[in-house]
Amino acid sequence: MNALQWTRDLAMGVRFALTGGREGWTRALLTAVGVGLGVALLLLTTAIPNALAVRHEREAARTDITFVDSAPLSRADDTLLVANVGTDFRDESVRGRELEPEGPRAPLPPGVAEFPAKGEMVVSPALKELLESDSGKLLRERLPDRIAGTIAEEGLIGSSELAFYRGADGLAAHLGSGRVTRIDHFGEADEREPLDPVLLLLVVVMLVVLLMPVAVFIATAVRFGGERRDRRLAALRLVGSDSRMTRRIAAGEAMAGAVLGLLFGAGFFLIGRQLAGHAEVWHVSVFPSYLDPSPALALLVAVTVPAAAVLVTLFALRGVVIEPLGVVRTARPARRRLWWRLLLPLGGLAMLYPMFGQGNDDGEFNQYLVVGGVVLLLVGVTALLPWLVERVVTRLGTGGVSWQLAVRRLQVSSGTSARTVNGIAVAVAGAIALQMLLAGVDGDYTKDTAYDVTRAQMQVSLPEDVPVTSAAAKFGRTKGVRGVDAYSEGYLGDRREDPERSTMLTVGDCAALREIATLPSCRDGDAFAVIGAEYDTDTEKLAAPGRTLYLDPSYEGGPKSKEIPWTVPEGVKEARPRIGPTGTEQMGFLVTPKALAATAGPALTGQIYLRLDESVPDVQDLVRNTAAAVDPLASPMTWSAVERNERFTAIRTALFAGAACVLALIGASLLVSQLEQLRERRKLLSSLVAFGTRRRTLGLSVLWQTAIPIGLGLLLASAVGVTLGAVLLRMTDTTVRVDWSGVLSMTGIGAAVVLVVTLLSLPPLLRLMRPDGLRTE
Known part of the structure; x- marks a missing residue:
């Protein structure tokens, strides 16, 4: 088949998606919203390295007091006395400096237009807002100076940073105390040591764990409305298209939704980029200008997402027989095979096994093997979950009407329900593994301070x-x-x-x-x-x-x-x-x-x-x-009593911030997926209501349809997560201990997200359960 025919068929699918009436564009819109949420998070992820680099550059550019041995400067017309007067307010750090210029050419700190006089200070916008609020009353007693201006963006590392510069005199008497120094410029060269192997492993695994649920959801989003789409494709067979052409048209529809999702994703990203300037997660904040995605990575996302939509659609239709008079998938599907699904996690274990026992002292980890092994183990969750759901629901016994409705629906279409919860299952499995790894190596990056906090605080x-x-x-x-x-x-x-x-x-x-x-x-x-x-x-x-x-x-x-x-x-x-x-x-x-x-x-x-x-x-x-x-x-x-390694703490903070973003995405994606499934079953629900089925019964059946796959998904995620966590601990040459509190907390968070999504989907469900839903054109 030549490329021209492929192009024509894909283009026809695009036209069906965009001009196929309410049914076509509704499906395209749902797909676009789902894909757009994933794309937005991918773009955010590609922007994080740049944001971290800019934060570090800003921090380095304003460096003043250092502990590097160097010859002391003599007073000159280009020198400045700087005193470290930083403080803490509750659980927030406040960066503070006193400045005393010794000549007309004394260097100004980045972001400061002119030196404040004694009794004056220039502050960051966040600190100004805090000092002017009722909650900042205690801090205002400590910083009584008149606010003469604000620090510009180039002098801050984040929008929520608390920082100030104030004027001073007589600092020369305190030179040599460690808190006052004389400088003739701001900024120092970057002399950071590279990450040790275990911390590098943490970073690599963290990125994979945070991105895998996004990729899984994007793959799920391009399959929204699959059953209705297949019925439309049967009509195409009736007017003369062959099965291959029909599949390419379906791929074109999915590609249209994916491309539209790229536009939605860019819009969501721009909105999120602006909101990021007002947000603070675990004491980390950024300015919107920091979040500029790498052009190469952004282009990779733009190419990969539509291509993945085409491939996923063709893969999903491989077992569907679309005939002119209907779709054979409505018959009892063939039982899913287990053997090839087990090959994925086993292959992942095989890739990680050679690195057992390396840790910090016995060499570095192969990053490609780490990424490949973790990806295969997490993808194994998505492969095993449909098989597990199918096997369990076929053995579920009788019960109430709501239970029977839910079980029968799952028996007919267990794959759809499993795909819905794949994202949350992968996220929970990865979170459990990371929690075990963090808990296992925490002692290596935590040391006792020796302070007796019972005798002084x-x-x-x-x-x-x-x-x-x-x-x-x-x-x-x-x-x-x-x-x-x-x-x-x-x-x-x-x-x-x-x-x-x-x-x-x-x-x-x-x-x-x-x-x-x-x-x-x-x-x-x-x-x-x-x-x-x-x-x-x-x-x-x-x-x-x-x-x-x-x-x-x-x-x-x-x-x-x-x-x-x-x-x-x-x-x-x-x-x-x-x-x-x-x-x-x-x-x-x-x-x-x-x-x-x-x-x-x-x-x-x-x-x-x-x-x-x-x-x-x-x-x-x-x-x-x-x-x-x-x-x-x-x-x-x-x-x-204890203190943690700064880099380890920074990685933990980045993990929690990233996990918060991923959980928000998963919650939104699950809601979109739930609404799409309810829309697919609108006529069925309306028919049952018209025949006298109580709405309470239907509502409980929908809850059961969500609870059963979620329960199985969390159970599988816990098993895979504990396995991956144990493997990572063996790789770092750390004693394998299962952090059961962490396992339960991660599983509970996943269940809570699903519960919230289910509750939010109840109002649309009640609106759909009306007899007038049987109307058609």
Whole structure:
């Protein structure tokens, strides 16, 4: 058959779809909406790499304070002093900087038109909205400066980012503290390390798992209205077309719906692109301009979707005999064979097996084998589900009228019902596998912080010139603070410059010192030397009474330090080490305030540990407000028992954001599919109502028709998901443990989506159950 004949037949199918009256364009519209939802998500997916790249570029372009060793800059007319005054508000991070230009050519941060004066600040649009709202009252107390402008898009990484720059003076006195630096430009080169093999495996599997349900739904959407279409094709046979021509015409109809779906998808994507600028998922937001699909990937979607529509239609019609007087599919279909359906998941396991036990230490994973193996396992769900539904429904017994109506419908057309739930089954199987993989490797990317959160829940680091005693009193008066331990800390050396031996000096009252060491007795004026602390070999040798030591000694290549002399007092007592709230043993000298001369104060920095009453609303923010009132450069930190690898956390966040989008698509696609099935059965439902069948009975029958395939689909998805999860854990050389709570939660989420869709389809169902639905032309 030549290409010209193919083109003519496909074109005829397109004309039938677009000019075939209400029946034709209704089917084309349903197909277009279904395909369009899938295409929109595919376009969004192709745009995600660009969005992530732009976010990283924006972050790199505004980099200012780094911890890379480099020669300190001298003051010049093109230098700028920058202080990190970032904070947190509830569970949101607020990026903050104080700016002090030192000359007319000082660099401006990206997105800022001019430097704010002292007492002024420029803020991100999201922060401005928050500060002007009632919910931002606590944060407004911390940021009282006048808002003089907003940060433009090029200075932010997302539309919902909370960020500000404010004017300052006197920052030079804090250079070298780690929170203030001098720069002559913004931006640093990208020096990120590549992902380790396990994280790369997570990313690859995540992309496959998120995209597979979309592909399955697109394949399902092009088959909407299949039974009515086949009856129309029988009429074509009656006027002279052969079976091959009829199938090509059907493929043309599907292609028309798919092409129209591309247009719908582009429209949905543009709408979603704009809405994305107002959305935040798991603290991640983007600007609409970030979501630009890769031209090559967008072209691939534009070519693949219509081609897939043609192939799926031809594949679906391979077992349908279309004759001039009807469609033979209305007879009892042949029983589905199992053997070839098992080959798909077995082939997937065979592709993944060679990578068992590799993990991070034993080599990288072959990405092509990973993608192929995961795809085959998930496609196996779509192949096995129709067979499983057919086998189960043929054995279902008698019951009520609604049950019998549902079972008989499934026995006649089990394939249609299975196709409807394929997408949700694939999504649940993939989600279960990823949940198991995440839970299995979580321990490799999570570590204990060693902080004893039962003894303190927050820590505040004070600048050197802030008196610790008065600051501790202010924190003690803060609502929700149950206890305060305050220390002044510094380093001691045996020489002014480049000391051979060094240790720590800690100043605090007796109650605070007992939190970090075991003391024989204590009163104000005592001094102690901690003997026997781990990794400390110098304190005992430096503890001779009358010996002169130097606070804050200087080191070669570093800035000049204070080098304040301190004499070891007579009667220094011996103390034994104790694990402190930070999880480490305190070393060096412990001194009560009266035992230390006032001249030592400038060489000490304050550390305050707070015990909180966490039943008080926003207690952490109340502490942060107090810290800002004590000094803008005070650094409060909330303790947690564990911390996760940033990249692992980012991947988890991306997974949850992607899963939310896929679930939204699946819900919408299931609703469209349900409405299409109800439209197909409109006359049947109207006939049953006309003969006296109660609407309640019909409604229950429709619910059963949904519940049975969904139940079987979730059962199969759980089995395949657990299998795939176990395989992925073996690949990462991790002990295989089934996260049953994760399995149940993923299955429950899938069932909840179906329940919501079913409830939304009830109003259209009630409208269809009317005798006037028997009207025809």
